[in-house]
Amino acid sequence: MAKQIVGPEIERLVQLLAKLPGLGPRSARKAALALIKKREDLLVPLNAAMTTAIERIVICGLCGNVDTMAPCAVCRDEARDPSVLIVVEDVGDLWALERAGVMKARYHVLGGHISPLDGVGPDALNIPSLIERAGDEAIKEVILALNATVEGQSTAHYLTELLVDKSVTVTRLAQGVPIGGELDYLDEGTLAAAIKSRKQV
Template identity: 65%
Template sequence: MPAATIGPELQRLIDLLAKMPGLGPRSAKRAALYLLKKRDPVMRPLAYALDEAANKVKACSVCGNWDSVDPCAVCADSDRDQTVLCVVQDVADLWALERAGAHKGRYHVLGGLLSPLDGIGPDDLNLGSLIARGKEGGISEIVLALAATVDGQTTAHYLTDHLESSGVKVTRLSQGVPVGGELDYLDEGTLAAAMKSRRPY
């Protein structure tokens, strides 16, 4: 397309929208046209919300969750079980566990996984503060809710090693057949793991 067809302001908006996950170059154009049609109900409020969130949302100094208050609302919630910590890679995983109602305690967000290949070491993640929380006392169990990948296992091993001396029980999510999953479509690794950790009815 000749550069002249789309003006510079509009082109800049499209280029930035196209960087968002879930939007490609073509859907970014569609989104830009949609926004221009909804300037007051969506476009200007979105500009304001982006700016406000960029300035106000910060990582919780206790657990690493993102919130506009510190400590975050999850850490400050006294109704939550203070003795069980759930360790997740990212805020998205915290939200997923909350959506499932799977955890009633508090969290610790690592901000990534150890990955020697990508050059991500212990100092790049929220690991030290987790080990400190474990040694502080008051916590009886730390659940490692990490991805079942090589990096997830590396991180889990590192944490298990460093938390051993604190005497806190370290657990991990079970592996097996997903609820509603058909055996036929499962990969061999999952099937083997499910068979290995089979349980009595």
């Protein structure tokens, strides 16, 4: 960006917006311009929403979810099955499963996956607290809802070994053809998993 025509204030706004996932340098400029042009409709409300987020949003010490109170609304929800713990990599995964709305259980957010290449070992994740929670006799099942990536699956493998001596059933998500998926567009790994885990109709 031409430094001489855009003041440091706009420049800084653009640079920070470019750090958001999904925005690059060009779209950050567009976003900054949209904010400046829609001052009252967008810039002022978004600024206020961020101030609120800074003041009020905390991370739940129990499960790792984000909320305005700790323990979070999910952990405090008495209507949820207290015997099932769903382990996810990230808060976004928790949100995705809640949008699916198929299971009313509690969660445990690892905060990522084990990735030696990126220097992320088991110690960097919320694994000790998971093992502690899984030791609670109320927990009967731990569902490893990790990404079907190499890192997600090796993290799941690592957790399975840690949980083997706890009195819990460890399960993982089914793998197969996604709903609406066309076989022709699916990779061989997915098709192999779908054939291997085929079900009688």
